[in-house]
Amino acid sequence: MSRNGDVEEETVVTRTNRPDPFLVACRCFSFLTSLAAILCIAVNVLSAVRSFKHASDIFDGIFRCYAVIIAAFVVLAETEWSFILKFSKVLEYWAARGMLQIFVAVMTRAFPDIIGERRDLFLLQSIASYLLLGCGVIYVVSGVMCVGFLKRARQNQEITREQAAKDLEELERRREELEQLLLSERV
Numbered sequence: 325m326s327r328n329g330d331v332e333e334e335t336v337v338t339r340t341n342r343p344d345p346f347l348v349a350c351r352c353f354s355f356l357t358s359l360a361a362i363l364c365i366a367v368n369v370l371s372a373v374r375s376f377k378h379a380s381d382i383f384d385g386i387f388r389c390y391a392v393i394i395a396a397f398v399v400l401a402e403t404e405w406s407f408i409l410k411f412s413k414v415l416e417y418w419a420a421r422g423m424l425q426i427f428v429a430v431m432t433r434a435f436p437d438i439i440g441e442r443r444d445l446f447l448l449q450s451i452a453s454y455l456l457l458g459c460g461v462i463y464v465v466s467g468v469m470c471v472g473f474l475k476r477a478r479q480n481q482e483i484t485r486e487q488a489a490k491d492l493e494e495l496e497r498r499r500e501e502l503e504q505l506l507l508s509e510r511v
Contacts, residue, residue: 344482350475354402357425357459361398363452364432368392370445384435391431398428398456418472422463429457 368391375385400408401415401424414420433453466472 344478347475347478347482353459353462354404357456357463358399358402360452360456360459361395361402361425361428363448364395364428364456365392365399367445367448367452368395368432371449374442374445381435387431387435391428394424394431395428398425416472416476417467418463419467422460422465422467425456425460425463429453429455429460432456 368388372385372388372392375381375388397408398421401412401421409416415424430453432449
């Protein structure tokens, strides 16, 4: 109450729908990992084309083709597409994702070209492999610390919150419709 006896209106502070900072950080890291895997795909395609074109080493070309396929699988796993995660349940666990990324990084770095011939390709291979290797190590360490479990729990909480907000909006809309019907019947 104020001094003159009037009742002050209560202000209700509602929580704004801000995204969870942890989930935003996870999405950014997933995007970075996808970019690193795409760079690995590009480098391995260039190396495979070079190997097949010059017929220098057919084994290296086949090896690079496998690296491209597995790196594409890493990119798909980072999208967290439900079909991919159903197909390979082990990729839900961050430690497994990290090991797959480390494997692709090692495949990208294996059989380096002679530095004198294609220095630019060697540099791209090094950048792509070390970038994906770093992401893979972070995934493995985070997986051991159960960060993936925390992320899934927060995602479920966010989905539940969004669904509750949609349900509330639907109930409000329905209430307004019923009030309009009630008012129209009274008149």
